[in-house]
Amino acid sequence: MKAWYLxxxxxxxxxxAQQNLALQEIETYIPTYPEEKLHKGKVTVRRVSMFPSYLFVHFDPQITSVARIHSTRGVIRIIGCKELMTAVDDGIIQAIKLREHCWLNELLPNTDSEQQNAAEVAIECGDKVKFVDGPFAELExxxxxxxxxxxxxxxxxxxGKQQRVAVDKAGVARLD
Known part of the structure; x- marks a missing residue:
């Protein structure tokens, strides 16, 4: 049965690790919180990992090999009690996601419905995307x-090799 693991x-x-797991089509989640910094007289907001060096992964150990997770670049181990993996309750994940959503709404209030829709489809690190134009059109x-x-x-x-490409943001779309 699918469950969340740390x-x-x-x-x-x-x-x-999140990027490499996404390439394997394994769902992940890194909780973040907004952090305000003063840089050159301007206040900037960036998202910072709530639990540095940790991420949540959602998979079924009966279907996806645990060894596959452990051998993913960036991953050290699955957290558990003694030698057993310990699943994280879905309620905890939902509570963290809700808290993260509240922080973002407090910091970035949206009054315009267009701004709210744009924020919902914003592309975040680790999201699967598809090139919509240019030489890589239709590639994911x-x-x-x-x-x-x-x-x-x-x-x-x-x-057979992972490549990093700098492209126009308008040239990619988030896959749902």
């Missing part, structure tokens, strides 16, 4: 990070 990752490696990849206001990095597999 993974311990290499230091500051939870995003890398994994969103890595933004690069300025209009560009982003996308990871995709070509010729």
């Amino acid at each position: 993974l311990y990752c290499k230091p500051r490696g939870e995003v890398r 990849g994994v969103f890595e990070e933004t690069n300025g206001e209009k560009r982003c990095f996308v990871l995709f597999e070509i010729m």
Whole structure:
């Protein structure tokens, strides 16, 4: 049966592990919170991992090999009691997601429905995306990070190798 498990990752490696698990089509979740920083006289907000070096993974150990999870780049081990994996209750995950959503709403209040719809479809690190135009049109990849206001990095597999490409944000769309 599918359940959430907690993974311990290499230091500051939870995003890398998430990207590699996404390439294997394994659902993951990294809880974040908004952090305000003053930089050059401007207040900027960025999302910071709530539990550095940890990420949640949702899979069925009867279907997906635990060894496959352990051998994923960036992953050190699945957290558990003694030698047994311990599933995390779905209620805990939902509570964390709700709290994360509340923090974002407090910090970034949306009054316009268009802004709210845009925020719902915002692409986040680890999301599967599809190139909608350009030389990679119709190829799928994994969103890595933004690069300025209009560009982003996308990871995709070509010729058996993972490649990182900088593209226009408008050139990719989130897959649901």
